[in-house]
Amino acid sequence: MDKKKPKKVFVQGAIPPEKIANSVANHQSKTEIGAHSIFLGQIRADEVEGKTVTAIDYTAYEEMAENVFHEIREAAFAKFDITCAHIYHSLGRVNVGELCLFVFTSSAHRKIAIEATNFFVEEIKAKVPVFGKEIFEDETHQWKVNK
Amino acid sequence: MTVTIKYFGLVAEAAERFEEILELDGVLTASELKAQCLNGLAIADKESVQIAVNQNLDDKITLKDGDEVALLPPFAGG
Structure with a gap:
């Protein structure tokens, strides 16, 4: 239905846990779905040389990022038989313990949904x-690099 | 020719700016412009910085008037 419409991915600040519950609720009318797969990225209190991370401040090349998110969606729909897919990523400050990435895919069967979610997460990170x-905690900082 | 340069993350921090418009002479590839922009900046691993020309990550592109160029440090999404 709305399978390939470009959608806005970025949200300001942390992703509220209620958003996950609401997303699930919004799919209960789609009875062809037999499986949802959800990935949630949470800010970890990493320790670096005796200092603890308290938050991550996200920025992005937004125009390019929205286009890349769209390309990843297109590739995922071409590759996997999924019913729908939703991605949300934070911008701005997200504190430890809060959510910064929410990937939600749905399919008739579990394996496809799980594989599609994994594909989204790896592609997004790369x-x-x-x-x-x-x-x-002392307001100093370092720049995060994906492994 | 005139190109707009956008700086992000640790590159913006080192350059102390987010955006500037540069007047360029002659024929220049993206990789040459990247070297020019990063020259003198306190960035430990300049190799890890990618350059995008009109959102295209190809440093062999020859620049033309009106291009939007972005200097992108390693990605850290998710």
């Missing part, structure tokens, strides 16, 4: 121009 400033 290809989307998002940058993360890890802020320590």
Whole structure:
């Protein structure tokens, strides 16, 4: 239905946990779905040389990032038999313990949904121009790099 | 010719700017412009910085008037 319409991915600040529950609720009328797969990225309190990360401040090359998100969606729909897919990523400050990435795919069967979610997460980490400033408790920082 | 340069993340921090418009002379590839922009900046691993020309990550592109160029440090989404 709305399978390939470009959607806005970025949200300002942390992704509220209620958004996940609402997304699930919004799919209960789609009875061809037999499986949802959800990935949630949460800010971890990493320790670096005795200092603890308290938040990540995300920035992005937004125009390019939205286009890359769209390309990843197109590739995912071409590759996997999924009913729908939703991605949300934070911009701005997200504190430890809060959510910064929400990937939600649905399919008739579990394997496809799980594989599609994994594809989205790996592609997002590798290809989307998002940058993360890890802020320590003393307000110093370092720049995050995806492994 | 005139190109717009956008700086992101640690590159913006080192350059102390987010955007500037540069007047360029002659024929220049994206990789040559990247070297020129990063020259003198305190960035430990300049190799890890990618350049996008009109959102295209190909550093062999020859620049033309009106291009939007972005200097992108390693990605950290998710």
